[in-house]
Amino acid sequence: MLYYIWLTTIKGIGPISQKNLLKYFRTPENIFRANEKEIKNVVGIGDTLFGFIRGKNLDDAQIILDKCDKLNIKILTYNDELYPERVKELASSPIVLYYRGTIRRNAMGVGIVGSRKCTDYGKEVVKEAVTYLAENDITVISGMAKGIDGYAHTACLMANGYTLAFLGNSVDICYPKEHARLMDSIVENGAVISEYPPTTGVRAEHFPRRNAIISSFSNKLLVVEAAHKSGALITARCAKELKREVYAAPNSIYSKNSYGANRLIKGGAKIYLKPSQLLDNPGKDIFDGIIEKAKDNNHKKEENALETLDAGQMIYSPMEMKILDFVKDNPKTLGQIADHLNCNEVEILDIISILEISGDIRTLPGGKICCEG
Amino acid sequence: MASVVQSFSIKGVDGYVVEVEIKTISGQPMFSIVGLGDTAVKESKERLEAVLSHKDFDFPQQKIVINLAPSNLKKRGSHFDLAMAIGLLMETNQIRPKEIKKYGFIGELSLNGWLRPCIGVLPMVMAAKEANVKDIIVPVGNMKEAGFVKGINIYGFSKLKEVTNFLEGKEPYRVPVIEDEKIKESDPYSIDFRDVQGQDALIEYIVVAASGGHNMLMIGVPGCGKSMIAKRVPTILPNMTEEEALEVTKIYSVAGLLKNRGSLIEHRPFRSPHHNASTNALIGGGNNAMPGEISLAHNGVLFLDEIAEFNRKTLDGLRQPMEDKKVTISRVNYTNTYPSNFMLVAAMNPCSCGYHGTDRCRCNDYEVLKYRQKVSGPILDRMDIQKHVQPVDFMELSGYKMGKTSKGLRERVESARKIQQKRYEKIEYINCNAQMTPALIKEYCGLEVEGERLLRLAYDRFQYSARTFHKFLKVARTFADMEVSENIRKKDIAAALLARDLDKEQANMLVI
Numbered sequence: 001m002l003y004y005i006w007l008t009t010i011k012g013i014g015p016i017s018q019k020n021l022l023k024y025f026r027t028p029e030n031i032f033r034a035n036e037k038e039i040k041n042v043v044g045i046g047d048t049l050f051g052f053i054r055g056k057n058l059d060d061a062q063i064i065l066d067k068c069d070k071l072n073i074k075i076l077t078y079n080d081e082l083y084p085e086r087v088k089e090l091a092s093s094p095i096v097l098y099y100r101g102t103i104r105r106n107a108m109g110v111g112i113v114g115s116r117k118c119t120d121y122g123k124e125v126v127k128e129a130v131t132y133l134a135e136n137d138i139t140v141i142s143g144m145a146k147g148i149d150g151y152a153h154t155a156c157l158m159a160n161g162y163t164l165a166f167l168g169n170s171v172d173i174c175y176p177k178e179h180a181r182l183m184d185s186i187v188e189n190g191a192v193i194s195e196y197p198p199t200t201g202v203r204a205e206h207f208p209r210r211n212a213i214i215s216s217f218s219n220k221l222l223v224v225e226a227a228h229k230s231g232a233l234i235t236a237r238c239a240k241e242l243k244r245e246v247y248a249a250p251n252s253i254y255s256k257n258s259y260g261a262n263r264l265i266k267g268g269a270k271i272y273l274k275p276s277q278l279l280d281n282p283g284k285d286i287f288d289g290i291i292e293k294a295k296d297n298n299h300k301k302e303e304n305a306l307e308t309l310d311a312g313q314m315i316y317s318p319m320e321m322k323i324l325d326f327v328k329d330n331p332k333t334l335g336q337i338a339d340h341l342n343c344n345e346v347e348i349l350d351i352i353s354i355l356e357i358s359g360d361i362r363t364l365p366g367g368k369i370c371c372e373g
Numbered sequence: 374m375a376s377v378v379q380s381f382s383i384k385g386v387d388g389y390v391v392e393v394e395i396k397t398i399s400g401q402p403m404f405s406i407v408g409l410g411d412t413a414v415k416e417s418k419e420r421l422e423a424v425l426s427h428k429d430f431d432f433p434q435q436k437i438v439i440n441l442a443p444s445n446l447k448k449r450g451s452h453f454d455l456a457m458a459i460g461l462l463m464e465t466n467q468i469r470p471k472e473i474k475k476y477g478f479i480g481e482l483s484l485n486g487w488l489r490p491c492i493g494v495l496p497m498v499m500a501a502k503e504a505n506v507k508d509i510i511v512p513v514g515n516m517k518e519a520g521f522v523k524g525i526n527i528y529g530f531s532k533l534k535e536v537t538n539f540l541e542g543k544e545p546y547r548v549p550v551i552e553d554e555k556i557k558e559s560d561p562y563s564i565d566f567r568d569v570q571g572q573d574a575l576i577e578y579i580v581v582a583a584s585g586g587h588n589m590l591m592i593g594v595p596g597c598g599k600s601m602i603a604k605r606v607p608t609i610l611p612n613m614t615e616e617e618a619l620e621v622t623k624i625y626s627v628a629g630l631l632k633n634r635g636s637l638i639e640h641r642p643f644r645s646p647h648h649n650a651s652t653n654a655l656i657g658g659g660n661n662a663m664p665g666e667i668s669l670a671h672n673g674v675l676f677l678d679e680i681a682e683f684n685r686k687t688l689d690g691l692r693q694p695m696e697d698k699k700v701t702i703s704r705v706n707y708t709n710t711y712p713s714n715f716m717l718v719a720a721m722n723p724c725s726c727g728y729h730g731t732d733r734c735r736c737n738d739y740e741v742l743k744y745r746q747k748v749s750g751p752i753l754d755r756m757d758i759q760k761h762v763q764p765v766d767f768m769e770l771s772g773y774k775m776g777k778t779s780k781g782l783r784e785r786v787e788s789a790r791k792i793q794q795k796r797y798e799k800i801e802y803i804n805c806n807a808q809m810t811p812a813l814i815k816e817y818c819g820l821e822v823e824g825e826r827l828l829r830l831a832y833d834r835f836q837y838s839a840r841t842f843h844k845f846l847k848v849a850r851t852f853a854d855m856e857v858s859e860n861i862r863k864k865d866i867a868a869a870l871l872a873r874d875l876d877k878e879q880a881n882m883l884v885i
Contacts, residue, residue: 117735127883147737154738154883178739185885257735333763335571345574350867357831357870365741365878366594366723366730367761 003028004077005061005197008096012052015092017044022078022095032058067198071172073098076193084108089242090216092209094195100171101191107164109139110278111218111239113211113232114148115225115257122225122257125249125272126151129222132275134161141166141217143210144183144192146176148224148232153186163190166214168206170196208234215239220278223269224249226260233260236269247272319351324360324371331370375440376464379477379506380456381497382441382448385709386623386664388493388500390477392442393453395460400436406457408441411449420451421458423484429534433465447706449661452491455480455510458533459540470540477506479515486533490514492629495622498522510536513549518626521619521637566605566779571765572598573776578760578872580782583609584789585851586805588695588717588755590680592875593762595727599720600645602762603676606718607641608779610674611787617672620712624671628664642673644715648682656690657711662702667694668711680719681747688752691717695755719756721748730761738882745875757807757844759875789854806851811843818846824866831870835880845869 007018007028024042025031031039031053039050068075076083078095082103087093110133114122130140130152140156142149144165156163163186167175171192174180186192195213196206211231215221215238223246226232236246246269251258265271272278316324319341326332326340334352338345352369355361362372375396382391391408404418425432439457441448456478462468479497481489494515499522501509508526511519516529529549530536538544566576575591582589583606591599613621622638625631631638646655646666657665667675677683694700698714723729724736725744736744753759790805796817797803803810809817820828828845831837837845846861849869853861 116737118737119732119735123737123883146740147735150737150739151883154885157885158883176739178743182739182885334574335763335765338573346577349574349577349871350864353867353871354827357827357834357867359834362881363874363877364730365881367763367874368730 001075001077002058002061002065003032004075004096005064006032006056006058008094008197009060009064010052010056012049015094017042017049018095019078020044027079064197067172068098071198073100073171073198075099076103081105082107084217086219087213087216090212090238092212093216094213097193097195098171098197099191099193101187101189103164103191103193104139104162107139108217108219109133109141109162109164111141111214111221111235112148112152113142113214113221113223113226113235114261115227115230115232116145116147116149117227117257118147118151118225119255119257121251122148122249123151125224127155129224129272129275129278130155130161131159133278134159136279137162138278139164139190141214143167143214143231144179144186145231146179150179150182153182157182157185157189160189164217165190165192166210166217167192167194167196168210169202170194170198170200172198173201175202207231211235212238215242215244218244219280220245220247222247222249222272222278223261223264224272225251225255225257226264227257228259228263230260233264236264240269245270247277317351319348320355320360323348323351323355327361327369328371331364331368333368337369376460376473378456378460378463378473380453380479381477381500382446382450383493383496383627384446384707385662386496386620386627386711388497389446390500390504390506391448391453393456393460393478394440394442395457395464396438396440397433397461397464398436398438402434402436404437404439406439406441408439408444409447410441410453411447413451414441414448414453417451417454417457420454420482420484421461424458424482424486424533425461427486429486430462430467431465433461437461450491450493451481451489452479452493452497454482455488455512455533455536458482459536462537468537468541470537471542473540475506475508476540477501477509479509479519480512482533488512488514488531488533488536492631493627494518495521495619495626495631498525498527499619499623501525513551516549516551517636518622518631521622564605565608566782567776569598569602569605569776571776572602572762575602575760575762576777576782577868578758579606580609580785581848581851581855581872582718582758583716583782584786584806584855585757585793585847586716586807587757587848587851588807589719590753590756590759590875591718591720591762592723592759593720594729594731594764595722597762597764599762600676600678603645603674603678603718603720604643605779606674606676606716607643609782609786610641610716611783611790613639613641613672621672624664624668624711628669630669642670643676644670644673645676645678648677648679650683650687652684652687652690655687656694656700657702657709658704660704660706662704662707662709664709664711665700665702667691667700667713667715670715671712673715675715675717677717677719679721680752681721681744683748685747685749689749692751692755717755720762721745723761738884742879742882742884753875754840757848758872760872761874785855788857789851792854792857806847806854809843809847809850814843814846814850818850818861820846820861820866821863823863824849824861827863827866827870835877837873837876837880841873841876844873848872 020042021031076097134156140163142152153163165186169175171194174183211234215235221239223232223236239246248261248264248269249272334345361369375394378393380391380393381388422432481491490512495518498519502525510528513529513531519527593599644666655666694713700713701710724741728734793805849861849865852865852868
């Protein structure tokens, strides 16, 4: 373990050279003990790099290892059996990953990435997709950033799923700060993973590499709401290079926030329409999906109607019917409802309250009222 | 024998009698004032010397000692000037007043011998009444303020010479003509709930808050009318009783904030400190332990706009005064207790960008929550009602009917308050629904079966915490009182259940 870390601390030796060395020597300890001639046999190692390798002692690696012990951080090495084979398809896959939590066998899953500044639409898409994945026990992979990433982890944990978060800093630091509790939860029901040793802060150049790792861990990747030049697009590009399926959730063509996601579709990404597409063996044609979904919805509605009839309590008064009908398509404010019914807001307070409690309507953030479901 | 003249001093908002003792001793000319006076008291000596060197009097060239008894209490202010001057003139036999014992003196001297008005006169005169001092001599400028106290003779003078002539019986007292300045008082009815359009439901909750003494939080995007509504809350509170008005005037008198030559404050105060306010500004403090905003809002409304921007520690300082309805300020020099019985109305944006719930907001749930957590739980907990304020569509404004008038709303508040007063008549420290203890809630908030079922459903649906349970009951009780209903009906519970918009929103958030 110490020698693995040692190998990552050498300046000038990146993941590719590290792996070349490993291939030749099989273990990092052999590299440490090898003589000059042997090392120079490895492709790409010249005099300078050899100098770096020789000049590096184990001190820094020991410090890192001590920190890991102290902070309860575990280490996944390239030759560990938990290290997924498909991840190695990524040329720059790191030989050491630091993590907190548990990495399960075959940890690959579906990556979900998107804008930090997402809309309610994006939130809904993520929630539906992730809940479905969690129910099918598929790992949800994301980057624990604000917005889509954060929602993906949250929704997964709320559905009792397993989730992996890849960070652009070390795993003992929580960024963004408001995700502190989320991070603790992920550690409990999954893992937070980083290629950076403990006490490494957030830096802009860390993120593209983090994104590449996310794509390498993803069998499929779903991009929800990515703006122009978004980090999520880097992830998508990497995924494409690794020949992983990339799905993009379509959105309004006028939405700046989704410019990147819509462009992905134009560039050949698959259109995401329903969560079952993210399974390993999705249905036949995507258009079947749409029809199925419509059928599903109709079916559900009928079922609901039957249920409510059974319960025998949800017989709406004429007033309630009018309100439900009015908010059916678009959220309305209380004032608009009152206007529509030609009465005062105060008179319908109790009706609104009862409808809300029985789950027929819902108050949106900001106070508008919409139909539930 | 030293000459003794009575004056007064203030501790907190209450006055007490101070005996000003003056003694001249033969020796090197010098002047000292003892009795823990502040700089203003010490500087009296210069004023006295200047005034008494005036042609009418002589300043004695002797050793002069003035003692302010009780000498162990700290005193401040310039109002001892008059008492000291009278005492010094008596001591040096320049005047021979009759019955000096029955008079109390308040007033600052100008270098020309005029009497200047000073602060804190009302509590001092009230103390005089309690101490059975029947005749008070004050500067003309303070006559009106002193006149609020009934059953006591107030004599107003504008010059020291007039005072001495009166005391010696050389001149009868002539009631000075006070030029009643055309006081431009802010007309209480210049603002009215009539001006608020299209917010009927919110106003209903405001009325409930005012009726039951509930604290209220309004959440809304910038410019939706939160401040406009808050400013109008005092207009629907019942008029102050004379006793309440005196309490408020006393506090303002002590704080030196009485305007218009000290007229009685008849309208409930409305204080809206900026969110940059320090803990001392809000709670009270400073070198002299002066009252803060919460005491200045006593019997009125304290409006904290942008409550999330206040310093968290400052806000937490509100917790104890809100519970106890009074606050004790301890400083090195003074420890004072001020009343602080106010209705808290707060306003905030829904998130840091201000527009959560509209299309332009891009804050995620974690950020929204972080912003809201700037207001600590215990403070939010003291807000029985939290409502969203919807921006009114400007284009639709003209279509709305006029809002309800403050007068009509105030009548409803008054009637609901009457019911509560009757209910809590025999219970000490409780006079409105918001103050009910759990035991009282159990006694007075019986539910009908339907109402209970509804409450249970709401709990399952929104996962409210147990303590919100009592809040719903209290608010429902007020709803019932407003319609003079003995029992809490289903519709009262239903309406009360709409009073926790923030909690409900939180239940729908995608956060861990």
